[in-house]
Amino acid sequence: MGNTTGDELLDAHQIHEEFGISPSRLSELYRDRATTNCPEPDEKNGKRRWKRRTIAPFVETYQASKQQLSRANPNHPLLAQPRDTLLSTSQVSKQILGHKSTSTVLAWLVDSPGYFPDPDVVESTPGGRKRRKWRVDTIADWLADRPGPGNPLSKTGTPKTSPPPEDGDPDELIDAKTAAPILGYSSHLQLNRAIARGILPELMEPDEVIPGRVTTYRWKRARIVDLARARQEAPSSAELAERRLNAALEALRAAGSTPGSVTITHLAQTHPGHGSVIAWESSLAEAHRQLDVTG
Known part of the structure; x- marks a missing residue:
């Protein structure tokens, strides 16, 4: 097999041969890396390649999750x-x-x-x-509607979509049924679940709430379009983490003596497409630690 050390670089097909993950599944896991924790490739020279020591721990976690989910009983x-x-x-x-x-x-x-x-x-x-x-x-x-093992998002959670539509009044209030396809979700139910689970903290505070037998939430079209574009243009997970930290540091410095006024929801709304609630919580906590040390 040649070089079988931890530093050996493996492409998607070699990973499939050695670990059993298909190239298409690996591509999905990498696409949703902000939430799957799929590692960044060690080399991107025409195609992605990972060192064995980089990809092996992730694969073990993925396979363990797959085995765990196989025991679930939806008819319990x-x-x-x-x-x-x-x-x-x-x-x-x-x-x-x-x-x-x-x-x-x-x-x-x-x-x-x-x-x-x-x-x-x-x-x-x-x-x-x-x-x-x-x-x-x-x-x-x-x-x-559970996602595939090891993947925190369903395969339709962040699908390839057309660029967000430019037409329409940016101040128009649209509901989840209209917003879902713009954001790449196949239904308003999937979108609502993503919001409820903290995947889209940008939308946790709607622009309008219509009470009734079923409460309806609506957002300005501009917010949905901006979020869709940001999700399509998302950089690497490492760069997103750096951007979140810098945003949190800037907001805390601006808040001065009232650091409690800096909220996850506000940070997410001003920096759409930068991560989930838990990702922002981690970045904000790190920003507090850094300022406590330097302050």
Whole structure:
């Protein structure tokens, strides 16, 4: 096999031969690298190539996730209950998803933002522990439309799309059904789930809320188009992280004695396409640490 050290460079086809991930799947994981944590190639000379020591740990995590998801039971009796019934972490993780412990689901929430839905209810015990609960419909919907193993976004989460339309009044208020195709989502349900899971913090505060039997949220067309364009032009994950940190540092310096006024939502809205809620939280926390040290 020639050079089989950790420094050997492997292209997509060699990775397929050695690890079993198809070139198309690897391309999807790399495309969504901001949330899949797929590493940057060590070489981009006409085609992407990774050192074995770079790609191997990611592949192991991916394959473990694939095996874990294969145990899930979308027909479990717990999911036959009324859709607003709350399920505990143990019920979701052990009984429905088939894990031996709850640690996998909890790790998903921390390490793969957007992959697994955030709990619908979080309670604190007198001792300070958190009790997380999910509605039956939250878990059932995720199982029905769950992303591929190791990929926090569904294959339609960030598809190749046409450039966002330039026509239309930029101040026009549009709902999720109109915004979804502009952002590359196949339905308003997928878009709403992405917002609820913190994947699109830019849209967490709508421009208009229309109450009713089903609450409708609407955003200015300009916000949707700007976000779509930013997502299409997203740079590497490392560059995005640097941009988020710089934005957070600038905002905190501008806030002066009121650092609490700097919010994730505001940062995301002023820098569309730069990452999820958890990504921004990490960058803002790092900015606070840096300023505490230098200040």
